[in-house]
Amino acid sequence: MAADPSPAPTSLSFPRSTFAKLTPGPFLHAHLKQNPPIRPSGRTLTQFREQQITTGSLTHSHGSAVVRLGDTTVVCSVQGEILKAADIPSPPDESADNEDLLETLGLLVPNIELSTGCSPAHLPGNPPSTLAQSLSWKVRTLLYGSEIVNPEDLQIMFTAPKIDEEDDAPVPEVKAYWTLYLDIMFISLDGNPFDAAWLAVMAALRTTRLPRASWDADREAVVCSPALEHYAHLTLHTTPVTATFAVFSTANPLKQRSEAESWVLTDPDTSEEEVCREALTVTVDGKRVLGIDKAGGRVIGMEAVEECVKLTFARWKEVSTILP
């Protein structure tokens, strides 16, 4: 009976949000020190945020998706426009194989826009930040590198009619190409922009339907069929899925390395990203690893990378069931 059961208010006590703002590093550390470690958002170390995918909500796009990953919201639109083969300044060789045709011509044009007021760190009125440029480039690299889009889907062929009986059978030739513009607008940004953007790109591409286009020899132009039943889906070769991990470490130049503790956080949000100095992005597709991108730090070793790859494979299974 000696001790007072009610917790006496301490002399200096702040609500959680104040601690999180004042000392983000120690705040995160205090959470991770618990056993088992729980992140400030209530997630476990390996837990991804809830995702939600909505498709086909934009009128003027051939394919579109809205992806929510926790508090990060992204809109991706796919719009097809026509590039006439005659307009290409330096046409590719006839003999060249189709493989890098898309990249040579630049038929996929992804752009990420962060200056939409999605977070106070990215106010509009400035040219795209380094982050936005590097994200656009990463999406572009992954789109071309993993050969998702079938080049034949983007070619508009034309076979000249036979005029003379003696002529050889006419050879179909490519008169024009579809160019796909992928515009990725962040509505709200709370960490992990690349995973959200990529998920939106995949969802939008999988729902993209292009109208049937044919070459009109008299008008020297491409004409599309407005009938809804002539719209066709793209045939996508693969469905890569990315997962990002951040590493929080108490390593400090003033301390012994052996004293440092570290935690690998799956799918970090902004508050976690800000205090983590090491990140790892893994891209997988089914059974293949398409890429591992590790930025900074010296905490993650071979085992941790393998662990992350395993988690990404599990993530791929989960995501491929919800993708449209």
Add this chain to the structure above:
Amino acid sequence: MQADRRRLNAPAGGTAPPVFASANTSPPRRRRKADEHRKIFLQTGIVPSAAGSAYYELPPDPATPPLTRKSSLKITCTVHGPRPLPRNAAFSPNLLLTTHVKYAPFATKTRRGYVRDSSERDLGLHLETALRGVVIGERWPKSAADVVITVLEGEDDGPAGAHSGDMGSGWGMLSVLAGCITVASAAIVDAGIDCVDLVSGGVAALVHDQSSEITTVLDPAPAEHVTRAACLVAYLQSRDEITEMWMKGDAGGDLGGLIESAVQSATLARTVLVEAVKDSTEARVAAMSPPELPSTDAASKGRPKDVVTTG
């Protein structure tokens, strides 16, 4: 045109939007009454990292067949601030309000660029005048606030097929601006910036109907009408004030009647605005009311545990 080196650009040959063989579809017709507003969806608090935010949508009529689908307005707005002015800025006794309106590249039938063009800057200026009369700037000296609007989907410019270069800068601009005013008002309230009243935008138009007589309609969808004149107002109902008016076209003799109809349209939009603001305030009060008890609520609700932070 010089390529934008900070973005990924279109192929060097230049691309053109697909041209369709003509389809014999009938243009969309107005199914609403002349004094009926389209349904508005308005929600605040969609961007947690911003001080205030709101989303505005005029959902498409589910009865229209998919081929004649027209634009359905979708606008997001975030408010950042009020925040202190940087040290080197000149002293300002009032809140410095900046507005920024940008269409997404996929917002209109013709693709738009990533850099703001003059029509978007003009919309931003109109929006600023509409809001300036509402915000009590004297309460926030030496501070600034940004209102950022992204139009994810704009309004058509006129009857389908009439325009080839549909950039959303014709009649559709008025509906877009009305939406911008209403959504910005909700976001400003969500950000907790003091206002004298809620401002809402409304549009009315003089249109030629089927028998080519001229009628006045509220909240015109330009795709459904042949428009002769249109008028937008930003209206403060409880003070009966207009902070912004914009009229286009030949309204003839009945200017007052057209403005009166636009005010009526703004009044209709205000009912939705009031609901949205009320919902967000109630949610905020509910979140505040159970004071944070460090030990009890965490265990019972499975919320993240509070931890003792030292140092």
